[in-house]
Amino acid sequence: MKVLRSPSTPIPHSFPMEASAITIGNFDGCHRGHQELISRVRVRAQSQGYSSLCLTFDPNPKQFFKPDRQVGKLFQSQQKLRALAELGLDFTVIQEFNYSFSQLKPNEFYQMLLKQSLRARAIVVGHDFRFGKNREGTIEVLQKLAAADDCAVEVVEPQDWKGQVISSSAIRSYLQERELEKARELLGRPYLLEGPVVSGKKLGRQLGFPTANIMTSDQLLPGLGVYAGLVVVAKEPSIFKIPAACKPCILNIGRRPTVSGGEPAVTTEVHILTDDIGPDALYGETLGVYLTHFVRAEQKFASLDELKQQIAADCQKARALLERS
The missing domain is CATH 3.40.50.620 (HUPs)
Structure with a gap:
């Protein structure tokens, strides 16, 4: 074209x-x-x-x-x-x-x-x-x-x-309400977020779940929370066809209330659910994340141990959701 x-x-x-x-x-x-x-x-x-x-x-x-x-x-x-x-x-x-x-x-x-x-x-x-x-x-x-x-x-x-009038405004509402499956039906594809990997505080690594922070710009983020999806290392990932090179992942969109004080900016962090890509290898790369399932809303935990246990449960739930889809 x-x-x-x-x-x-x-x-x-x-x-x-x-x-x-x-x-x-x-x-x-x-x-x-x-x-x-x-x-x-x-x-x-x-x-x-x-x-x-x-x-x-x-x-x-x-x-x-x-x-x-x-x-x-x-x-x-x-x-x-x-x-x-x-x-x-x-x-x-x-x-x-x-x-x-x-x-x-x-x-x-x-x-x-x-x-x-x-x-x-x-x-x-x-x-x-x-x-x-x-x-x-x-x-x-x-x-x-x-x-x-x-x-x-x-x-x-x-x-x-399926009885729902298709419009961009309806899709925006579904994304903000974290209704990913409804948004996907109207889009005819999973919602795709993408951006370069930027340096973070490496708190995920300390908890045993290393994450890559991606800088998304000029694009609607779904409602705050944890999502399951598929991630690919690519500067221009396909919009309509999920690449074969994708890896299962969880994605956190939020303010990290357990580890951050005040009202910090929203961050987008990806944890890859396989062990074949180290977090340091992703710096300077661009990631595309196809969001497929909503896992849970953002919440504040009383301790880092509780947060760590919840992340482990999130990963388990994400794997199960992705295996069934």
């Missing part, structure tokens, strides 16, 4: 595709609903000989207009691009979103960006798609503009999974 960046001005730009089938959105998490949009774009592109293309925005328009609003992202920026590539698109165009771009009227958005720059011959969008200044462009407006160019518009109705 080729990644192209589109500055807000001047428009139109020159891009290499001759004709394209396009889907448009933020695609945070690339959940099952997003996957349906992309699947339909690929089908149209393949049947008509077009390039398949995703148009997305940086920053997210909601974030641009409400910068103080904290909305946890389901993807780091590179994760989204890897996911779109794994889903088989030919191009992803990242449109710079700033004030001047936000002022494009719906007709300008369609004519200069979709038609002239991206050469759209088919457009696939969700039922709630809006575009242009003040979100004035409705589905009906898009259909009218596209019809004049014999450009097909396909509207995808809300997708559900």
